[in-house]
Amino acid sequence: MNSLDELSSASVLRFGPYAFHLRQRLILEGDRQLRMGGRALDILQVLVERAGRVVSKEQLIALVWPNSVVEEINLRVHIAALRRALGDGENGQRYIVNVPQCGYSFVAPVQGDSVAQVVFESLQVPQHNLPARLTPVTGRDSLVGGLVRQLPLSRLITVTGPAGVGKSTVALRAAELLLQHFRDGVWQVDLSLIDKDIPLLDHLLKTLDIDFPTLSARHALLVLDNCEHLHEACRSLLQNLLDAAPRLSILATCREPLRLGLEVLQPLPPLTTPKTSALNSVDEVMGYSAVQLFVSRARARQHGFHLREQDLETVRDICRRLDGLPLAIELAAAQIDALALVGLQSQLDHGLQVLSHGRRTAVPRHQSMCAALDWSYQRLSKQEQRVLQRLSVFKMAFTLDAAIGVISCAQLPPSMLVSVVEQLAAKSLLTTDRSSGTLRYRMLNTTRRYARERLEQGGELNDVERRHARYQGRTRPASSGRLTAQFVEQ
Known part of the structure; x- marks a missing residue:
């Protein structure tokens, strides 16, 4: 085996049946060219040039992504892709091994060749129009990894969830990790920016700068973001694409299912928040993803911020009241330098105003929590809006x-109310729980505050609250004063 200096100066690195042409940035198996993305090749070069040595995960990330913030899952995905491409493990041949708690090592013999080589056509780095990611994605490694594994096998995956839960963030992160898999690239189309009068297919073809017959032959991933904006038009477009383009994969984000035959749903839950019983130490609380996000964003805003034991209950309460929603947590943490923790906690008593100062560079619906909820509310029917408001009690x-006992009225008879509640749940404005054997609905705190403000503006708050109080009185056992199973504390 050659030394590190000799391998680093070689123009071709040979191992097994492969020849890695460094200047041309390609790998040949005989005369067959292996397809790999640029990052995968970078990782392979670092490992092969250090064959027989253990390279730590931190060192690999620093060498391959010197100017980017990258999670370990990114490295793991590329390593897995390399192993598949090289047939690692097939017929007993091993190339890359994981050394637990240490890193990775290239274990096959490597020979360096400095003789001038024929210049081959280099591999294309996968094309894309994905936006640059400025911050790490917190608490989503497992879910993103699942999407990365599923997408090459599933034609259509829809990420669903409520406003502010991070659907776009998760979809774009998965798309980043799949750049090397799709020969014809990964392309995002943000449907929130499209006017309803613009034909959706025309806009898509213009974004990709191709015609429909060319698109139907492409091996590519389309990320269709914010499909709720044009729900019916999206359903029609996606059905046509699924029928006409057999090598096309689609990752959609939507606040409700698209209801297509090949659709695989991926509900996106909020980040995890600690229970009161988990407030034993800073390390324990930092194991919850909502707290991790809050602390990381607070540190970015206030130099020297760190979580202390006396802060644990306050931070837990803030994250819980924000429902573990990444957008709400980021907006709240942005106020830490002005309000401090206790002030921020106090301001949450006054509604969503504290969540109204976001990044100016963000799209309008992400600049405040109210704007994010407006995006959903404005797409509801008048009946759905009224039911959402009244359920906020x-x-x-x-x-x-x-729900029927409290909010039904002449304009909302029980038969209609049942259907509307189901529609609100489908649109991620209500969550459902069947753990006790009985179907229960719940509104997130942020959504409830928003809907309650709307109810108050409409002049119905006092009337609905009186009906709610009377209903509670009828369902409360006289002996204990406790609520029945129809009401369960959040």
Whole structure:
């Protein structure tokens, strides 16, 4: 085996049946060219030039992504792709091994060749129009990894969830990690920027700068973001694409399912928040992704910020009241230098105003929590808007019977109310829970505050609250004063 200096100066590195042509940035197996993305080749070059040595994960990331913030999952995905491309493990041949707690090592014999080589056509770095990511993605490694594994096998995956939960962030992160897999690139189309009068297919073809017959032959990934904006038009477009383009994969984000035959749903839950029983130490609380995000964004805003034991209950309460929603947590953490922790906690008592100062560079619907909720609310029917407002009097989970008992009226008879509640749940404005055997609905705190403000503006708050109080009185056992199972604390 050659020394590190000799391998670093070689123009071709040979191992097994492969020849890695460094200047041409390609790998040949005989005369067959292996397809790999630029990052995968960078990782392979670092490992092959240090064959027989263990390279730590931190060192690999620093060498391959010197100017970027990258999570370990990115490295793992590229390593897995390299192993598949090289047939690592097939017929007993091993190339890259994971050394637990240490890193990776290239274990096959490597020979360096400095003789001038024939210049081959180099591999193309996959094309894309994905936006640059400025901050790490917190708490989503497992879910992103699942999408990365599923997408090459599934034609259509839809990431669903409520406003501010991070659907676009997760979809774009998965798309980044799949750049090397799709020969014809990865392309994002943000449907929130498209006017309803513009034909969707025309806009898509213009974005990709191709015609439809060319698109149907492409091996590419389309990221269709914010499909709720043009729900019916999206369903029609996607059905046509799935029928006409067999090598096309589609990753969609939407606040409700698209209801297509090949659709695989990926609901996106909020980040995890600690329970009161988990407030034993800073290390324990930092194991929850909502706290991790809050602390990282607070540090970016206030130099020297660190979580202390006396802060644990306050930070837990802030994250819980923000429902573990990444957008809400980021907006709240942006106020840390002006309000400090206790002030921020206090301001949450006054509604969503504290969540109204976001990044100026963000799209309008992400500049405040109200704007994000407006995006959903404005797409509801008048009946759905009214039901959402009236349901905001429930501070705890409720059954359908409770909803009928409290908010039904001449304009909202029970038969209609059942259907509208189901529609609101499908659109991620209500969450559902069947853990007790009975279907219960609940509104996130941020959504409830938004809807309650709308109810108050409409002049119905006092009336609906009185009905809610009377209903509670009828369902409360006289002996204990406790609520029945129709009401469950959040």
